[in-house]
Amino acid sequence: MSAITLRNVSKRFGDVVIIPGLDLDIRDGEFVVFVGPSGCGKSTLLRLIAGLEDVSGGAISIDGRDVTETPPARRGLAMVFQSYALYPHMSVGANIAFPLKMAGMDKAQIEKKVQGAAATLNLTDYLHRKPRELSGGQRQRVAIGRAIVREPNGFLFDEPLSNLDAALRVNMRLEISELHQQLKTTMIYVTHDQVEAMTMADKIVVLNRGRVEQVGSPLELYEHPDNLFVAGFIGSPKMNLVTGPFAERNGARTVGIRPEHLLIDRSGGELTGTAGVSEHLGSDTFIHIRLDDGQSLTARAPGEFRLNHGERVGLTPEAGRLHRFDEKGAAIR
Amino acid sequence: MATLHTKSAARAMMAPAVIALFVWMIVPLALTLWFSTLRYSFYGIDTPFVGFENYTYFLTDPRFLSAFQNTLILVLGVLFVTVVGGTLIALLLDQAFFGQSAVRLLVLAPFFVMPTVAALVWKNMMMNPVYGVISQVLAALGLPPVDWLNNYPLLSIIIIVAWQWLPFATLILLTSLQSLSEDQKEAAEMDGAGPLSIFFYITLPHMKRAITVVILIQTIFILSIYAEIFVTTGGGTSSSNLTFFIATLIQLDGDVGTASAGGIVAVILANIVSIFLVRLVGKNLEA
Numbered sequence: 015m016s017a018i019t020l021r022n023v024s025k026r027f028g029d030v031v032i033i034p035g036l037d038l039d040i041r042d043g044e045f046v047v048f049v050g051p052s053g054c055g056k057s058t059l060l061r062l063i064a065g066l067e068d069v070s071g072g073a074i075s076i077d078g079r080d081v082t083e084t085p086p087a088r089r090g091l092a093m094v095f096q097s098y099a100l101y102p103h104m105s106v107g108a109n110i111a112f113p114l115k116m117a118g119m120d121k122a123q124i125e126k127k128v129q130g131a132a133a134t135l136n137l138t139d140y141l142h143r144k145p146r147e148l149s150g151g152q153r154q155r156v157a158i159g160r161a162i163v164r165e166p167n168g169f170l171f172d173e174p175l176s177n178l179d180a181a182l183r184v185n186m187r188l189e190i191s192e193l194h195q196q197l198k199t200t201m202i203y204v205t206h207d208q209v210e211a212m213t214m215a216d217k218i219v220v221l222n223r224g225r226v227e228q229v230g231s232p233l234e235l236y237e238h239p240d241n242l243f244v245a246g247f248i249g250s251p252k253m254n255l256v257t258g259p260f261a262e263r264n265g266a267r268t269v270g271i272r273p274e275h276l277l278i279d280r281s282g283g284e285l286t287g288t289a290g291v292s293e294h295l296g297s298d299t300f301i302h303i304r305l306d307d308g309q310s311l312t313a314r315a316p317g318e319f320r321l322n323h324g325e326r327v328g329l330t331p332e333a334g335r336l337h338r339f340d341e342k343g344a345a346i347r
Numbered sequence: 348m349a350t351l352h353t354k355s356a357a358r359a360m361m362a363p364a365v366i367a368l369f370v371w372m373i374v375p376l377a378l379t380l381w382f383s384t385l386r387y388s389f390y391g392i393d394t395p396f397v398g399f400e401n402y403t404y405f406l407t408d409p410r411f412l413s414a415f416q417n418t419l420i421l422v423l424g425v426l427f428v429t430v431v432g433g434t435l436i437a438l439l440l441d442q443a444f445f446g447q448s449a450v451r452l453l454v455l456a457p458f459f460v461m462p463t464v465a466a467l468v469w470k471n472m473m474m475n476p477v478y479g480v481i482s483q484v485l486a487a488l489g490l491p492p493v494d495w496l497n498n499y500p501l502l503s504i505i506i507i508v509a510w511q512w513l514p515f516a517t518l519i520l521l522t523s524l525q526s527l528s529e530d531q532k533e534a535a536e537m538d539g540a541g542p543l544s545i546f547f548y549i550t551l552p553h554m555k556r557a558i559t560v561v562i563l564i565q566t567i568f569i570l571s572i573y574a575e576i577f578v579t580t581g582g583g584t585s586s587s588n589l590t591f592f593i594a595t596l597i598q599l600d601g602d603v604g605t606a607s608a609g610g611i612v613a614v615i616l617a618n619i620v621s622i623f624l625v626r627l628v629g630k631n632l633e634a
Contacts (some may be wrong), residue, residue: 066533087539103552112548113538125371160538 016077016090016167016200017042018063023072025058025224032058033224035072036138040202040217042077043282045194048204049211049247050221056204057172059221063202064170065089076167087116092161093170096177098153100145100160107132110159117164131159134193151182158193168200175210187213208248212236220244242343245270251300253337254311260285266338266346273300275335276313283328287311289321303327350520376614380503382607389601402609405596409611413584414592414617417501421508421588424501426562428509433516434554434562440517440544441524451521458514469507470496496579500586507575512568516561523557524550561622570617589613 018040025033026077032055036159040046048056063074073082081089092113100109107128114124125319132138135155145153154174159171171190175183190274191214194201211218212232220227221244228240232248239245245253253270260267277283278301287305299319301309313329319328338346383401385394405411406587457465472494473480482492495503527550535545570589580586582595593613596606 064537066536086533086537091537093534093537095530095534097530097632099528099534101535101549101552102557112535113539116535116539160534164538164615316574 016170018200018202020063021073021075021077023059023062023074024070025055025062025067026070031224031307033062036224036226038219038229040200040224041068042198043198044184045201045203045216046219047192047211047215047217047340048202048219048221049206049208050227052206054221055224056206056221058224060093060170060172060202064091064093066093090167091170092166092168093172094154094157094161094162094174095327097175098145098157098174098177100153101158102145105142105144105161106137106148106156108138109145109156110141110163114162115163127163128159131163134160134162134196142283150178151186154178154186155189158190162193162197166199168202171201171203173204173206175205176207181209190214207237209250212248218248220247222247238347239270240344240345242268242270242339245337245339245345251312251314256285256305256311258307258309263340264338266334267341268339268343270337270339271311271331271335273312273314275332276311276317277330277332278313278315279328279330280325281328283330285311285329287327287329288325289323289325291323292319292321294318301327303329379607382603383611385604387602387604387607389603394565394604397604401604402612404605405608405612408605410584410587410592410595414587417544417586418570418588418590420501421505421572422566424505425509425512425569426504426565429512429516429565430558430561432509432513433520434558436513436517437520437524438550440521454517455514457511458518460511462511462572462574463578465511466507466575469503470579471512500580500583503570504575504579504586507579508572510571511575512565514596516565519557519561520554523554527553540622566620566624570620589616 018038020036020038022035022037022043023033024031024035036059048059050056053215058067062069065081065084067160069082072132073080075081076089076091100113104112108260110128111124112303114127119127128141129138130143135158137152137155137159140148140156142150145156148156157174174190175186178186189212190201190203194214203210203214215232217229218232218235219229222243227247228235228244230238235244235248239248242255246255249272251273253272254276256271257267261267287303290302290304290310292302293300297317299315299317299321299323301313301315305311311329340346384396384398386397386400387394399541410529436454440447444450460468476492476494479492479495481495485492493499531549531553532545532547535549540548570588572588573590573594576582576586576588576591580593587595589609590613594608595610596602598610600606
């Protein structure tokens with residue numbers, strides 16, 4: 015159990031500044047997701063917390079203890095790598111046992127703990143196999159097993175699901191969330207996939223170019239994005255951003271409307287345009303619409319919605335669901 | 348693409364090479380086998396058939412046992428020095444430092460020196476008891492000089508051959524080290540492994556395959572060391588290996604028959620060694 019605090023943490027590689035200086039508080043037992051586009055510094059930030067990289071400035075503390083100079087093993091954190099980083103020449107059992115062996119635990123106790131972890135993760139039948147004889151999802155579970163046997167104060171996940179196929183990813187997402195419910199340990203999870211962030215997090219940290227754009231619960235970010243970046247990043251399909259006379263009528267430089275908050279009316283609305291391609295997903299229909307001034311929007315209609323390509327449509331945003339942004343991209347509230 | 352047609356085409360294409368190699372091997376082997384059954388000497392006129400007599404001569408010659416021993420010591424000694432030394436140097440070269448590529452190139456240099464030249468350099472410049480570099484260093488330390496080649500002939504040859512093969516071992520082991528993913532080392536670091544534990548539990552098992560390749564290839568070449576012995580000690584029971592002893596049988600004794608028998612014995616011994624090695628190595632090379 016641990017709370018992690020970052021104070022003015024920065025990281026440079028030579029002249030390249032990855033993280034210019036960042037503050038963050040992670041409460042005990044929280045599931046925090048770092049999300050952002052590639053190269054935003056989220057993995058670097060995780061590695062700084064892990065101790066695999068030295069900070070260029072600032073301080074990191076775990077439970078009030080300053081660990082800025084502490085080697086990774088003594089920070090009491092376990093990490094699951096994107097590549098899983100299993101030891102290929104060791105059996106699954108030996109992989110899971112490795113951190114305990116390094117801690118000098120006696121054999122009987124190690125055996126018990128490995129069996130326990132294997133039972134939790136459905137790996138009991140695979141303990142004698144080598145990692146290469148396992149499927150992607152099983153390898154992922156071994157990596158998690160290796161992390162949980164140590165009973166660490168916190169878990170660090172570095173894009174752990176990006177090497178899995180879509181169906182398995184949904185599955186593992188649930189398993190990791192379930193694990194968090196069981197263990198109640200602090201978890202930090204890095205991903206570039208905003209769906210993973212929305213579904214798993216207690217708290218999302220949106221990063222862009224090494225800066226924190228916004229911190230909040232998934233719904234806070236969805237309902238009240240602080241700026242254009244967060245507005246565009248969170249939500250799928252992306253929020254529509256409209257500029258021009260419509261935005262000015264609403265007293266803003268840019269107005270954001272989520273596809274699910276646009277009402278489609280063939281007889282006209284606040285915005286008018288021509289229907290483009292419709293994507294029929296069964297449960298929803300996503301319709302791409304080109305406005306008369308050339309801007310493109312996406313609208314969501316629940317269930318099946320027939321609209322011919324080239325048909326004239328009117329769009330009206332749901333009342334109270336407009337997001338207004340000023341010329342700097344910050345939200346106007 | 349593996350149709351019947353492509354298969355037969357492939358066979359036809361490979362046939363010349365396979366046939367050439369086979370003839371290249373089988374003709375000398377057959378001739379040696381034939382000579383080994385004759386009393387065939389530079390100093391005799393007749394070459395009568397004597398059956399296995401040459402083999403008895405060869406195997407009961409006291410020089411055979413010492414040559415066999417020397418061969419083993421030479422191979423094992425050089426393997427030990429090159430594998431252990433190569434691993435250590437590779438670990439060093441794997442670190443990032445200024446002038447890395449230049450140093451890597453320099454480390455490779457001994458491999459390009461011809462065996463005869465290397466042996467001459469070591470004999471005259473390094474190991475000479477009067478003006479050799481090693482003696483100079485010993486003298487500077489106030490220690491008595493060592494007459495390497497006379498007092499420790501086999502050790503001297505091991506040093507020279509190890510020096511020549513160290514770059515090869517280093518190169519192969521270094522490439523293997525570089526293919527070890529950083530993630531695994533970091534994972535081990537997170538798991539609480541210190542530098543030594545990381546080396547023994549992660550790095551060394553990863554290098555196993557490269558080490559077997561080094562052992563296999565070097566064994567083949569070190570079994571047939573000749574020039575280094577010829578240049579430095581000139582043979583004798585204390586430093587001749589099997590190869591050198593068999594050559595001596597022809598050059599000094601003029602005895603082609605016994606030398607051929609020795610050649611066949613050497614082929615059999617080499618095959619026994621290679622069966623063991625291939626078994627040992629094959630297991631590591633799989634997967």
